[in-house]
Amino acid sequence: MGANQNVTMLSLRIQKVFFFAIILFLSFSCRKKGCMDPNATNFDSDAEVADNTTCLYVDFQRSEMLANICDNYIIPAYADFNEKTTILNVAATTFSSDPTDTKFQLLKDAWKIALLSWQQVSFIDFGPAEFIILKNQVNIYPTNVSLISENISLGVYDLGNSSNNDAKGFQALDYLLHMPGLNEQEQVAYFIGEDNALTYLVELTNDLKNNAQYVVNEWEVYKSTFRSNNGSNAVGSSVSNLVNGLCSYYETYIRKGKIGLPLGAFNQFTQEIDPTLVECYYHQESLPFISTALEGMKKYINGVSFNGNTNGLGLDDYMDYVGATQNSSSLSTVISDQIDLVLGSLGELNDPLSNELAVNESGVLDTYGTMQQLVPYMKVDMTSALGVLITYQDNDGD
Amino acid sequence: MMEIRKWLSKQVFSEESIAPLVVFRILFGSMMLLSTLRFMLKGWVTDLYITPTYFFTYSGFDWVKPFDEFGMFIVFGAILISCLFITIGLFYRFSALIFFIAFTYIELLDKTNYLNHYYFISLVAFLMMFLPANKRCSLDLYFGFTDKKNKVARWTINIIKFQLAVVYIFAGISKLNYEWLIEAQPLINWLKHQTDLPLIGALMKYEFTAFLFSWGGALFDLLIVFILLNKRFRIYGYVMVILFHGLTAVMFPIGVFPYVMIVSTLIFFSTSFHEKTITAIESRMPIKPKKHSLVSAGIKNIKPKPYIGILLSLYIFIQLLVPLRYIMYPGKLFWTEQGYRFSWRVMLIEKVGYAQFYIHEDGGTGKKLINNRQYLTPQQEKMMSTQPDMILQYAHHLRDEYSNKTFIEKNGKQIHLVIPKVTAEIYVSLFNKGSRLFIDPDENLSSLNRGVGHKKWIRKYEN
Numbered sequence: 103m104g105a106n107q108n109v110t111m112l113s114l115r116i117q118k119v120f121f122f123a124i125i126l127f128l129s130f131s132c133r134k135k136g137c138m139d140p141n142a143t144n145f146d147s148d149a150e151v152a153d154n155t156t157c158l159y160v161d162f163q164r165s166e167m168l169a170n171i172c173d174n175y176i177i178p179a180y181a182d183f184n185e186k187t188t189i190l191n192v193a194a195t196t197f198s199s200d201p202t203d204t205k206f207q208l209l210k211d212a213w214k215i216a217l218l219s220w221q222q223v224s225f226i227d228f229g230p231a232e233f234i235i236l237k238n239q240v241n242i243y244p245t246n247v248s249l250i251s252e253n254i255s256l257g258v259y260d261l262g263n264s265s266n267n268d269a270k271g272f273q274a275l276d277y278l279l280h281m282p283g284l285n286e287q288e289q290v291a292y293f294i295g296e297d298n299a300l301t302y303l304v305e306l307t308n309d310l311k312n313n314a315q316y317v318v319n320e321w322e323v324y325k326s327t328f329r330s331n332n333g334s335n336a337v338g339s340s341v342s343n344l345v346n347g348l349c350s351y352y353e354t355y356i357r358k359g360k361i362g363l364p365l366g367a368f369n370q371f372t373q374e375i376d377p378t379l380v381e382c383y384y385h386q387e388s389l390p391f392i393s394t395a396l397e398g399m400k401k402y403i404n405g406v407s408f409n410g411n412t413n414g415l416g417l418d419d420y421m422d423y424v425g426a427t428q429n430s431s432s433l434s435t436v437i438s439d440q441i442d443l444v445l446g447s448l449g450e451l452n453d454p455l456s457n458e459l460a461v462n463e464s465g466v467l468d469t470y471g472t473m474q475q476l477v478p479y480m481k482v483d484m485t486s487a488l489g490v491l492i493t494y495q496d497n498d499g500d
Numbered sequence: 501m502m503e504i505r506k507w508l509s510k511q512v513f514s515e516e517s518i519a520p521l522v523v524f525r526i527l528f529g530s531m532m533l534l535s536t537l538r539f540m541l542k543g544w545v546t547d548l549y550i551t552p553t554y555f556f557t558y559s560g561f562d563w564v565k566p567f568d569e570f571g572m573f574i575v576f577g578a579i580l581i582s583c584l585f586i587t588i589g590l591f592y593r594f595s596a597l598i599f600f601i602a603f604t605y606i607e608l609l610d611k612t613n614y615l616n617h618y619y620f621i622s623l624v625a626f627l628m629m630f631l632p633a634n635k636r637c638s639l640d641l642y643f644g645f646t647d648k649k650n651k652v653a654r655w656t657i658n659i660i661k662f663q664l665a666v667v668y669i670f671a672g673i674s675k676l677n678y679e680w681l682i683e684a685q686p687l688i689n690w691l692k693h694q695t696d697l698p699l700i701g702a703l704m705k706y707e708f709t710a711f712l713f714s715w716g717g718a719l720f721d722l723l724i725v726f727i728l729l730n731k732r733f734r735i736y737g738y739v740m741v742i743l744f745h746g747l748t749a750v751m752f753p754i755g756v757f758p759y760v761m762i763v764s765t766l767i768f769f770s771t772s773f774h775e776k777t778i779t780a781i782e783s784r785m786p787i788k789p790k791k792h793s794l795v796s797a798g799i800k801n802i803k804p805k806p807y808i809g810i811l812l813s814l815y816i817f818i819q820l821l822v823p824l825r826y827i828m829y830p831g832k833l834f835w836t837e838q839g840y841r842f843s844w845r846v847m848l849i850e851k852v853g854y855a856q857f858y859i860h861e862d863g864g865t866g867k868k869l870i871n872n873r874q875y876l877t878p879q880q881e882k883m884m885s886t887q888p889d890m891i892l893q894y895a896h897h898l899r900d901e902y903s904n905k906t907f908i909e910k911n912g913k914q915i916h917l918v919i920p921k922v923t924a925e926i927y928v929s930l931f932n933k934g935s936r937l938f939i940d941p942d943e944n945l946s947s948l949n950r951g952v953g954h955k956k957w958i959r960k961y962e963n
Contacts, residue, residue, distance in 0.1 A: 162705075164693075281951060330863075332696065334693065370868050373866065376910075424689050425932075429936075433934070479935065483932070488850075
């Protein structure tokens with residue numbers, strides 16, 4: 103009897119467990135299963151249970167990414183830069199033949215538009231841009247006011263000589279177009295009275311235009327090299343060039359140059375601010391240029407087209423393809439979000455930045471903090487994920 | 501017990517054909533010759549030993565300093581000549597000594613350039629000094645500087661086999677970890693960049709391939725020596741050696757290492773194979789050795805020399821112990837890298853770092869951010885950023901650069917430093933899991949001692 107009872111009890115217990123298991127199974131089944139990775143092509147926003155084994159991703163092709171970035175960002179962005187510097191040059195020529203207040207205003211507008219365009223190509227710091235070290239020819243600051251004055255008064259100078267890099271480009275124009283202490287009429291009067299200055303102005307825009315033209319022409323040839331150099335991510339490959347150019351430009355010329363140096367983060371021990379080091383110091387407006395550079399960078403990283411907002415294959419897709427994460431979020435999202443954070447923080451600041459540094463140093467420090475955080479994300483996480491060495495030194499590893 | 505003693509005595513003191521040793525000498529010498537030439541042609545002598553202003557020396561070897569450009573090229577010239585002489589067997593013992601000293605000197609200069617295969621070469625060069633590898637097929641023999649010997653004590657060949665076994669088996673053991681086996685790291689990431697490889701490229705996008713390579717690689721490393729030791733399977737093993745190292749050579753920038761291994765493992769082949777090889781070489785030599793050098797030593801039983809047994813045991817003991825020293829350190833090995841070098845951990849981790857160093861004003865709030873490129877080459881900076889012992893060395897270098905100096909700031913303020921505090925904010929990413937703080941950013945690195953003790957200032961690894 104007893105044994106029989108035990109058997110019944112046992113089978114009852116098994117039934118219970120089985121029943122419970124079914125309930126559990128059903129309750130899970132009722133919750134919608136699906137892919138919950140936002141980067142997957144079949145991302146299911148209604149899903150409640152993550153079943154990421156079903157996730158499908160864009161079949162990533164490095165060659166297609168390079169083609170997309172080249173055709174839809176680099177080429178049109180340089181074309182835009184070429185167009186805007188040509189317009190600037192025309193505006194300068196027009197002003198020099200007929201120096202009026204209106205034409206001066208038009209020239210200043212053209213200058214700003216061209217400089218904004220430069221921000222969007224500045225970080226394409228490899229290939230043709232690197233052949234002629236474009237960044238040093240186009241946008242060195244602080245500009246060398248005494249060298250500018252010397253060049254103007256002598257009337258003889260060689261803008262192709264790198265010793266004149268800090269007396270030419272957008273920042274020399276910044277000084278010439280916004281001379282401190284002069285109002286607009288006085289400025290125009292100055293140019294009318296100084297033939298050499300007028301010539302210098304035109305020469306500077308000519309130089310910008312020619313450099314832009316050079317890069318556009320070179321890319322026509324370089325394009326095929328860039329797209330076909332996709333065999334690996336080793337030193338010298340297109341992915342390596344692109345990523346190294348981007349990381350070093352961001353670190354040195356955006357984070358350090360645009361905010362870090364004026365903020366004094368690199369100013370010896372006291373780390374005292376130096377407002378004269380801001381970009382466009384004389385124009386008294388710096389923030390739009392920084393934001394534009396970062397917005398451009400975000401597009402470039404995410405494979406978004408320069409004109410319009412078509413999202414194609416970019417470094418973000420490459421990072422997703424290799425499954426790179428940062429604190430369990432996808433690295434591509436982390437980088438994108440961090441750029442947004444920088445942009446948001448920049449939005450909290452007011453121009454002129456040189457003044458903001460004096461009255462709201464802590465605000466600028468916050469912005470710098472968000473910019474600084476982006477450096478390891480790009481230089482450590484991104485390069486590691488993409489297997490790109492941050493070094494130009496060839497070496498063996500093991 | 502007696503059986504083991506007997507077996508050991510046989511492996512060490514019984515006679516065997518000298519052929520494998522002679523072939524090894526020729527192959528090793530010529531490999532090193534090519535490898536050194538390649539190194540020089542790539543301009544690395546200048547990049548690695550002339551350009552840097554600071555060198556990351558090894559503890560206990562801080563006195564090893566580079567010469568000037570001329571001196572360094574003399575050293576490399578000496579390496580080239582000694583490799584050539586080892587190959588042709590001229591002044592063999594002396595050449596082996598010069599090669600060992602010069603090569604090891606180069607490796608001791610800067611741990612930035614540490615590679616397991618360089619360490620392997622140093623060890624083999626050390627062993628070669630004691631091996632009678634010039635008793636056949638050598639110019640020493642031709643000129644009568646040495647006597648011909650057809651047989652040598654077995655240990656002279658077995659010690660090379662042992663050294664190769666140490667490399668493979670420890671490399672295999674080091675792969676038996678969670679990341680390598682369960683996550684297929686770091687291959688799962690690395691392989692995805694290899695989709696353009698001919699033939700097998702299409703396979704690289706599948707995670708399965710990474711697992712196959714990880715497990716296959718671990719099994720290969722663990723078993724290959726035993727396969728090569730087996731007469732029947734040896735030839736299949738060698739095909740695997742060629743495939744495995746050939747594949748790694750195509751996929752990763754690891755220089756000559758694959759070829760060194762492909763060539764070195766030939767020593768496992770039968771004596772008849774090696775006999776045929778050197779007979780073929782000898783028959784093609786234009787001039788035959790002089791008569792008086794043809795005296796064969798011809799001793800049947802080499803008298804066991806106890807000191808050889810002791811020295812061999814000591815060498816083997818050290819070789820087995822050094823790779824295991826990491827066990828004495830707490831924390832995650834891949835993160836702290838304490839006891840990481842000299843342990844045959846090859847292509848195991850993907851690690852990248854970013855380091856910012858600060859010199860602090862004595863008693864003040866000022867701190868200066870250091871531009872690393874002012875003191876280090878890109879390669880040095882890269883290696884330093886992820887390796888705690890190098891971080892500490894660099895911090896000490898900065899401390900010394902800034903000690904007992906007065907700095908005048910742009911605003912005219914004078915800052916005098918006696919022994920400044922040095923801190924570092926370092927972010928490191930391991931296996932692409934996201935960069936995070938590597939060491940305690942408030943730790944004053946300037947006052948810490950170097951040494952082999954556990955570095956408490958390394959932060960705990962968080963997954």
